[in-house]
Amino acid sequence: MLPMKRLSLGKLLILAGAFCLTNGSTSAQSTDAKPSAELVANTPARAQFVGAKRCSECHAAQFDGWQGTAHNKMIRPPVSGGANATVLADFTVPSEHRKFELKDVKWVIGSRWKQRFIGEVDGSEVVFPAQWSVRDKKWMSYTAKTDWWWKDHQDWKTRSNFQLCAGCHSTGLDVKTETWAEPNITCENCHGAGREHSATPKADNIVNPARLSTARSMDICLSCHQSGKPTDTKYAWPVGYTPGAELAKFWNGFKPEAGKEDAEFWPNGTAHKNRVQGNVFKQSVMHEHGIQCTNCHDMHSSQHVAMTLKDSSSNALCLTCHGPGKDHGPAEKSLTGHTHHLPLSKGSSCIECHMPKTGSNAVPSEARNHTFDFISPADTLKHGAPNSCNTCHADHTPQWALDAVEKWWPKKK
């Protein structure tokens, strides 16, 4: 067990006071950052969690595979250099944004797109205000300005890891004791607390997402992969939610509004940032037809980028269900017939046109769109949303791309 520092009561009162000042709210309104007694009661106690090692005694294959996934590398102690290094950021590079040194870091978050850092201020774990872009290898400020909670946490020293982050980066966060069962996204995050099952293994005392309805199964992923707001707390994650439950009772996922651009969505409803896979996928035709996250992603044994079931850069993943001889389109008999690019060209890769990188992450255009729509250059001309063609053909104008689209797919709506 890794204990997390408590936010002292005094600290909570100070935070509560800060809400009063910035919101102008009266004492009749809830200014307490703490979740309700009901939510607290709904959260399984720390003692109900046994940890991934225990599961591995009987499920070695799932454990071995999961160990190598990004879910197991989310929040780690700082180690620089050597085979087990967790720090990718270069602390010898000076930056006006970085108000901390490596020695101040208690936890390193992330490794694929960006790294953020947790340290202690006045005895509580907080998020430092600078991040490292893995792609551009540079320090950037981390302002959190587009997060709904920003107005209450303009001072980074009030950005509690526990309240704002760790619910999605660790397993079995106990809101009473403010401790987590394990760091990272581990077995019991998706299967529920497993003490009873481990003592007396049965199929009905553990959650198997494959036996849940599509909606309840997807809710597990959406509890972290869907931007939104809690229903009745000031926490930035769904306190009280457990696998198998209905997420909407704890969490209101943001929905795109046609024609409106905000932090999460472009005006056409495509992903404007990372971590909105759930929000945008719910708008997709595939979701309407009952497809869910786990039809494409494998949580235990995938060796592919982003834990896909099959390789997606070779089109193998999409061609499981699509292509000639399958029922779900496209109608053309050959790859080039559909894509109008040479077969081995990047321009014939399904995900490049149907999941372009429209979302910003550490840097712009890093996160793939999950509506799976082909995004027309007409959308760019209309309201600036990135499209499926110019993300690749950056040296050409949207009008150039639109002319080709109208020629190649004359029937396109």
Ligand code: HEC
């Ligand atoms: C002592 C051995 C043992 C341990 C420890 C154990 N399991 Fe199991 N698990 C089993 C057995 C046996 C089954 C098959 C039960 C059956 O079908 O009746 C099973 C089944 C499952 C299933 C599938 C249920 C279904 O619907 O068929 C899941 C998911 C699962 N375990 C997850 C876990 C997780 C997560 C942990 C750790 C928290 C864990 N198990 C710990 C032995 C164990």
Ligand code: HEC
């Ligand atoms: C991020 C979510 C997630 C994590 C983490 C996770 N699983 Fe699973 N697990 C699933 C899903 C989803 C399924 C159902 C897969 C399907 O659709 O067939 C599943 C299925 C299973 C099953 C049933 C047999 C099978 O392979 O389909 C077992 C057993 C299991 N998981 C054990 C584990 C153990 C042990 C760990 C930790 C080492 C773990 N899981 C971590 C999501 C997860």
Ligand code: HEC
């Ligand atoms: C509601 C759940 C949730 C909350 C709250 C949350 N995150 Fe995350 N975070 C995620 C998910 C899911 C991802 C995976 C990236 C994606 O889906 O686009 C992620 C990704 C990241 C990454 C990039 C990881 C990588 O490998 O590049 C960092 C860094 C990060 N989060 C830091 C934070 C910090 C700091 C906070 C608190 C201020 C926070 N997150 C709050 C769910 C959450």
Ligand code: HEC
């Ligand atoms: C408790 C929160 C949580 C849950 C539940 C969860 N994820 Fe994640 N997921 C994350 C975080 C955080 C990351 C970023 C990990 C990192 O970058 O180290 C992530 C990363 C991923 C990635 C990118 C992995 C990579 O190799 O870059 C995929 C794909 C993914 N999750 C799919 C799923 C699916 C599908 C489910 C449901 C079966 C699920 N996740 C459930 C938090 C969660």
Ligand code: HEC
């Ligand atoms: C598990 C099966 C499955 C996989 C894998 C799959 N799809 Fe689909 N897809 C479907 C189904 C089912 C539909 C619903 C339409 C239909 O049945 O005609 C669909 C529809 C679509 C549509 C049509 C949307 C519209 O507006 O009509 C697109 C585009 C699409 N998928 C792209 C992809 C891409 C890209 C991939 C790979 C990343 C992929 N699909 C992987 C099953 C799948």
Ligand code: HEC
């Ligand atoms: C160069 C861009 C591009 C690539 C690459 C591409 N598509 Fe498409 N796709 C489109 C366009 C444009 C449409 C819309 C056509 C229309 O509405 O007439 C479309 C439509 C679809 C549809 C909806 C059914 C239909 O025929 O209209 C499916 C399914 C689909 N694509 C699957 C795929 C799969 C699977 C791959 C990879 C093998 C792929 N696409 C690669 C541009 C592309």
Ligand code: HEC
């Ligand atoms: C039709 C297939 C399909 C479905 C359904 C799907 N994904 Fe993905 N997902 C992909 C592919 C393909 C990638 C990108 C792989 C690559 O970059 O090579 C991806 C990437 C990701 C990533 C990495 C972030 C990024 O921007 O690349 C996350 C996280 C993720 N998916 C989560 C989810 C979640 C959560 C769901 C359900 C709400 C979901 N996906 C549904 C195919 C799918």
Ligand code: HEC
């Ligand atoms: C991931 C990269 C990628 C995407 C996405 C892409 N292309 Fe291409 N495109 C290429 C490459 C590489 C070539 C070179 C020859 C070939 O593959 O046919 C090319 C060639 C072309 C050509 C002919 C050569 C030229 O430059 O005049 C046109 C026209 C074109 N693409 C238009 C489009 C349109 C329209 C879209 C969106 C529907 C699109 N491309 C999407 C990579 C891409």
